[in-house]
Amino acid sequence: MDRHPSDQIGDIKRKKSYLMKWTLALLGLLMHLSAFAEVNMADKMRSEGRIYVVIAVMLTILGGIIMYLVRLDKKISQAEKQNNQK
Amino acid sequence: MHQVWWKAAAILLLTYTITAGLLGPVPQLPLLQETIRNLYFHVCMWFGMMILFTVSVVQAIRYLRNMDRRHDLASRHFAGVGMLYGILGYATGAIWAAYTWADPNVPFVESFSTIARDPKLIGAAVSLLVYFAYLVLRDSIPDVDKRARISAVYNIFAYAILFPAIWILPRVLESLHPGQDGNPALDVKNDISASMRMVFYPAVVGWTLLGVWIATLRIRLEILKEKNLTS
Numbered sequence: 001m002d003r004h005p006s007d008q009i010g011d012i013k014r015k016k017s018y019l020m021k022w023t024l025a026l027l028g029l030l031m032h033l034s035a036f037a038e039v040n041m042a043d044k045m046r047s048e049g050r051i052y053v054v055i056a057v058m059l060t061i062l063g064g065i066i067m068y069l070v071r072l073d074k075k076i077s078q079a080e081k082q083n084n085q086k
Numbered sequence: 087m088h089q090v091w092w093k094a095a096a097i098l099l100l101t102y103t104i105t106a107g108l109l110g111p112v113p114q115l116p117l118l119q120e121t122i123r124n125l126y127f128h129v130c131m132w133f134g135m136m137i138l139f140t141v142s143v144v145q146a147i148r149y150l151r152n153m154d155r156r157h158d159l160a161s162r163h164f165a166g167v168g169m170l171y172g173i174l175g176y177a178t179g180a181i182w183a184a185y186t187w188a189d190p191n192v193p194f195v196e197s198f199s200t201i202a203r204d205p206k207l208i209g210a211a212v213s214l215l216v217y218f219a220y221l222v223l224r225d226s227i228p229d230v231d232k233r234a235r236i237s238a239v240y241n242i243f244a245y246a247i248l249f250p251a252i253w254i255l256p257r258v259l260e261s262l263h264p265g266q267d268g269n270p271a272l273d274v275k276n277d278i279s280a281s282m283r284m285v286f287y288p289a290v291v292g293w294t295l296l297g298v299w300i301a302t303l304r305i306r307l308e309i310l311k312e313k314n315l316t317s
Contacts, residue, residue, distance in 0.1 A: 051108055058104045066097055069299060076306050077088050083313055 088306075093299055099292025103130075103285060111281045117186055124182045126285055130293040131175030132210075136248070137294045138168035138301065139217075143245040146238035158234035159305050161241055162224060165217055167301040171293075172214045179207075205259045209251035216244045 107126040115122060142164035149157035202208075220240055227233035 055105055055108050058108075059101065062100055062104060066100075069303070072303055073088060073093075073299075076303060076310065079310050080306065083310060 092295055096292055096295035096299060099288045100296060103289040103292050106285045107289065110285055113279050113282070121182060121186050122282075124178065125282060126289040128175060128178040128182055130286070130289045131171045131178060132252075133290045134293045134297050135168045135171040135175060138164050138171060138297050139245055139248060141298075141301075142168060143241055146241040149234060149238045153231075155230070155234060156305075156309070158238060159308055160301075161238060162221075163301045163304040163308070164298075165220060165241065165244075166304070167297045169214060169217050169221075170300075171297055172210065172217070176207075176210060176214070204256075206252065206256035209256055213244075213248050213251045216247055220244050 103126050107123055112120070112122050142161045145157045145161035145164065148154070149161060220237060223240055224233055224237045227236060
């Protein structure tokens with residue numbers, strides 16, 4: 001299929017930015033490599049025990065929301081039953 | 087309780103999402119580091135929004151075919167919860183960007199304008215505003231049947247604008263939004279790693295089921311209120 005000339009320019013631009021992004025990513029990675037041994041993930045600090053605090057907090061919040069929803073659901077079911085009995 | 091099985095599934099899936107999401111292995115990317123785990127929350131919000139809006143438009147079409155007001159109610163409330171998810175998705179995206187892609191050397195106000203020009207953000211804002219207008223439209227028409235008919239038609243157009251605004255234009259334009267130009271593990275269609283996929287797909291289902299739960303509660307409540315008014 002004939003590619004419109006402007007498509008090719010777009011292609012070149014896309015390829016250029018793709019190349020640029022990869023170069024930047026690689027540079028970033030290399031810079032990090034020179035400073036630390038690896039990508040600065042949270043492995044050391046968090047995985048020691050603090051990550052579990054984060055999980056506990058999030059699960060507590062989720063639990064609170066779920067309990068509220070369950071309560072609401074039961075209330076509505078009750079009201080529906082009453083309504084059907086009328 | 088009404089229809090327990092999928093609600094229990096939602097609770098289990100969300101618990102799994104939080105636990106495995108924070109503990110599971112993720113690819114180690116230079117700029118994002120651990121924040122890539124936000125995929126299970128931020129991206130799930132948008133996926134959930136799309137699914138809820140799809141349900142909403144299907145109900146709108148069903149209303150137009152049957153004139154059954156329950157479909158109209160369902161359409162409205164699924165759109166409402168979808169909007170909630172959209173706003174949450176926006177907020178989580180802003181938080182994520184503030185810690186990763188925003189340039190820490192530039193004061194916040196300036197980097198904000200760089201980020202806010204991103205096509206996907208503008209597209210998402212436009213789509214959410216269109217749905218806000220849907221709610222305003224509903225409230226502005228006093229007659230119940232007219233309201234249902236007109237808003238159902240509007241819902242279809244509002245749904246249609248989601249696709250060019252959020253999905254098509256951001257991909258076509260030179261978008262800064264991560265995930266559109268081959269950023270691995272964020273391009274969920276192709277490059278997301280297998281370890282992330284294991285948490286991501288259940289997370290989508292879990293968050294969507296939660297949204298469905300909230301929407302059905304609101305629908306049931308409104309049906310109850312109407313019955314009490316008329317009885």
